[in-house]
Amino acid sequence: MLHNKYVEEYIHKWKVGKLLLNKKRIQLICLIEKEILPKDDLYYFNDEQIENYIEFSESWYFELDEWETFIAPFIFLFRKEDDEPVFDDFTINMGRGGGKNGFISTLANYFISSLHGIDYYDVSIVANSEKQAKRSFLECYRTISKNGNEDLTEEFEAYKSSITGLETQSVFEYKTSNASSQDGGREGAVIYDEYHEMESAEIVDVFSGGLGKVDCGRQFFIGTKGFIRDGYFDIKFRECEDILNGTIPFEGIFPYICELDDLEEMNDPTQWEKANPAFQQPLNKRGKRLFNTVLKEYKKIANNPSGYSAFVTKRMNFIMDNTENSVASTKELYATDRPFFELNTKPIGSLDFGSVRDFSACGLLFKKGDEFAFKTFSFAIKNFVDVHYGYSNSANDTGTGKKAPIREWERLGLMKVVDEPSLNPAHIVNWFIHAREEYGVEKIIADNYKLDILRPLLEAEGFEVEAIRRPSSIHPLLAPRVEDGFANHRFIFGDNPLMRWYTNNVYVKETQAGKQFLKKEEVKRKTDGFQAFVHALYRANELIDENIDTSFDALEALNF
Structure with missing residues (x-):
């Protein structure tokens, strides 16, 4: 020892x-x-x-x-x-x-x-x-x-x-x-x-x-x-x-x-030692002088709220969620980590196929009462995740703050890395075929980009495909639903750190046309899963939150 x-x-x-x-x-x-x-x-x-x-x-x-x-x-x-x-x-x-x-x-x-x-x-x-x-x-x-x-x-x-x-x-x-x-x-x-x-x-x-x-x-x-x-x-x-x-x-x-x-510990000076070791008890001369200075600043906040953010960040070493720019606060994001309700109703399928050379995301949206469950799966091109996240580097087995833990997400069954120059559309088609066998999905919502490649393949398999010509145009319409859903914990992603990562990479920008859901960083911080979620929400009103088989059984039991 x-x-x-x-x-x-x-x-x-x-x-x-x-x-x-x-x-x-x-x-x-x-x-x-x-x-x-x-x-x-x-x-x-x-x-x-x-x-x-x-x-x-x-x-x-x-x-x-x-x-x-x-x-x-x-x-x-x-x-x-x-x-x-x-x-x-x-x-x-x-x-x-x-x-x-x-x-x-x-x-x-x-x-x-x-x-x-x-x-x-x-x-x-x-x-x-x-x-x-x-x-x-x-x-x-x-x-x-x-x-x-x-x-x-x-x-x-x-x-x-x-x-x-x-x-x-x-x-x-x-x-x-x-x-x-x-x-x-x-x-x-x-x-x-x-x-x-x-x-x-x-x-x-x-x-x-x-x-x-x-x-x-x-x-x-x-x-x-x-x-x-x-x-x-x-x-x-x-x-x-x-x-x-x-x-x-x-x-x-x-x-x-x-x-x-x-x-909340900011309001209890006995807790300030957590943020600043100079406040370790018993206070020395320098610690007393600093404590009195910080206490005065704290008391001023009541009459000068503009100093609140600086006090929290600089004195308490605490970063507040910027709810104006983030699509969801940290608390709201982790509230999506709940078990799915029984997925026994027909879902809406969705797809973000924006770039065939990095990430693509598929999803299924289910509804029960006021809650929405989103089950998603992603594909990524090996060359892209090698370059940007060190996927093939054995020393980066689970990722770091710099490098998304692609291997870990793959082990959790949330995504698949494919060694192809660009994503073969067959991966997407086959995923929805399996989803139809298990959940009965029939309709898929996707952005118009690259849909000229995918639409014929999906329709040939019997899916109804609806294209969103300009995805940015639906963001202002859906912003209230998205904000309400996160704020009131109506969204369920399950234990899905990849989906939380996608969502955390989104920021909300106010424009003349309304709110837009944009990337915080263009290359490494992907948002494909979140955009697929938004595509599905666009047609969420078409979801029926009652099991159709159960409804038929109830009708047959009626004595007319």
Whole structure:
């Protein structure tokens, strides 16, 4: 069993109730206890490096908070086989004011020091603006240059644009996240400050290309949740969630995420510690000052509602569902995960065959009372899912936040990947033939695109096919039904993560013609299943929610 006093003390405090943690940090501890600490045959803590770092930080900067001394040992956790870090990616996400910048200041300065002892271990801090990028750098520069710190000035050469560790010749610099003006160097560590402002992975790709040229390469992503959706933050955050949920292995990435578990906790200041470890009880001087500031901001919201969103996002580190732009909130989306009612009535079939080179979706819509059940199946072209989701990569068996878990959805029987240059229409036709045998479907609604290929084949098999010439024209008509159905939990998709993914990839845009259901991202975030669902809803009024056989039996029983 691996032992480290800082890790053990942190976990003990949580277990005896002296530390209030949110769900994601509890998941992290559970993973550590299961996947790391028992494996003393594979890993080891470099206690000398851990103590050197903590002593260096507290001698020249400030006393580290317990969350910092908890994370530090994992920065210096190594594999026995090659003496490389077990975790080379640290994602640290918490409410504003938690001390993230101070933490990376001490790390950056330590990494270029003789105590760390790795030559040419350059460190770059990257941020969207120069002002943000310089924040931690200036803290180091001022600390080294301060009168009375002669020991530091003997070890480090500090200029306003770079700091050099004289013994290791390691250089600490700050840079802005303009990928076009940057080139990957030979960094030992790259720190991405306020990474929630990054709209894409472009700058990460540039700087990560320089890692691996020196020993013990590491990346740090620090920030608070922001307002840019579907950018790099969301990709990274979903990847962390996958790790914490056990979907992908706990290796490489160390996700330390502080947030409220529920928005209602915002109204109870005793719960704020979940979002910001600076509020850990008992509060130190800095924690008291920050707490009073945040409490004042909270009280102002009553008279200044415009500050509500910023307070929730930045102080409580909580992202609210944007119900204006999303077709369904997270809660509404997961409400579709209910068992189907008995599917013993004749359904309406539907189809989205928009592109034969990526995804196509078939569906059956059933009605019972005010509820609609949608049973769907998708086909995908192997080349497309290889390129965009790493389908054939054995390391991507269940997907990540970046890559949809196609293999997992295939195993669940929700879709089929076909190795063809374009989708053979026979797959669609055969699926509806089987659906007719099982459920009695006779009519299929589809968009007009490519229907010149499919219609003759479906009609030859005896199906009635109705084309929607301009699918966008029916969206304003169906928007009230869609909104009401999700809001009042009238839609049932069953346990179908693929259908939830399709739906989550849709946003609602207000136009002069009315509301449109559009893709959040054109290439990777597919919406085919949702569009097939909308096609079926277009003719939902034709559905009869009573079993016809039962009706005939009832008529025969009547004595006229």
